[in-house]
Amino acid sequence: MKHLEDVAPAHAVEPLARILELQATDPTASTTVRDPGEAVGRHVADSLTALALPVVASARRIADLGSGAGWPGLALAAALPDAHVWLIESAIRHCRYLERAVEVGELANVTVVHARVEEWSGEHDLVTARALAALPVLVEYAAPLLPIGGHFVGWKGAVSPEEAAAGAKAAAIVGLESTAVVPVVPYAGARDHTLHVFRKVAETPERFPRRAGMATKRPLA
Numbered sequence: 390m391k392h393l394e395d396v397a398p399a400h401a402v403e404p405l406a407r408i409l410e411l412q413a414t415d416p417t418a419s420t421t422v423r424d425p426g427e428a429v430g431r432h433v434a435d436s437l438t439a440l441a442l443p444v445v446a447s448a449r450r451i452a453d454l455g456s457g458a459g460w461p462g463l464a465l466a467a468a469l470p471d472a473h474v475w476l477i478e479s480a481i482r483h484c485r486y487l488e489r490a491v492e493v494g495e496l497a498n499v500t501v502v503h504a505r506v507e508e509w510s511g512e513h514d515l516v517t518a519r520a521l522a523a524l525p526v527l528v529e530y531a532a533p534l535l536p537i538g539g540h541f542v543g544w545k546g547a548v549s550p551e552e553a554a555a556g557a558k559a560a561a562i563v564g565l566e567s568t569a570v571v572p573v574v575p576y577a578g579a580r581d582h583t584l585h586v587f588r589k590v591a592e593t594p595e596r597f598p599r600r601a602g603m604a605t606k607r608p609l610a
């Protein structure tokens with residue numbers, strides 16, 4: 390089993406240890422992985438695999454969409470103190486938990502936003518999401534929040550060829566293009582973990598973001 394010291398930079402170990410303790414004991418934490426030892430791999434290491442990507446390591450304004458219990462957003466905030474991280478979460482109960490996590494982790498660089506992604510209008514150089522939606526929905530959510538040159542990184546399990554093709558088609562509609570699919574192994578036995586990286590290469594048409602719920606109800610592809 391991995392320890393926090395094995396997967397996180399030294400300055401992030403204490404804040405993340407306190408957050409994992411909270412997650413283990415707070416019944417409103419939105420996860421089934423509560424044991425801190427297990428959560429090191431399943432949440433923290435999984436989140437921090439993305440630090441190997443220069444566009445993540447150098448990001449300064451990060452929006453994490455559908456944060457739930459806070460992964461990957463909280464881990465990135467702890468690891469990247471020069472970045473600011475906005476955790477965008479539609480469920481108020483999860484937002485209240487996230488506020489407590491930010492407090493125990495003493496993370497001064499995090500803002501919890503109670504909103505649907507489609508209603509958030511911040512500008513970010515990096516947008517992240519894990520376990521939120523299929524690729525066509527994710528790229529539609531991310532594109533309006535990015536300037537040209539900004540990046541979206543999606544943490545995905547196995548992606549079918551159909552989902553990958555639909556993701557590429559939707560990405561072209563909203564001004565993104567796929568630049569890499571990076572296999573990662575955050576912990577022993579992890580299977581089919583990939584980081585899907587998209588870059589914004591053209592303006593997103595003005596009709597985006599669509600009304601809340603439309604991206605999932607009527608996906609672009």
Ligand SMILES: C[S@@+](CC[C@H](N)C(=O)[O-])C[C@H]1O[C@@H](n2cnc3c(N)ncnc32)[C@H](O)[C@@H]1O
Binds near residue numbers: 419457479483
């Ligand atoms: C399965 S959880 C994933 C949480 C976390 N990213 C993780 O990987 O552990 C998805 C979260 O996204 C939130 N969510 C779903 N649709 C959303 C939307 N349109 N805007 C904001 N949050 C959303 C849900 O409330 C839930 O907390």
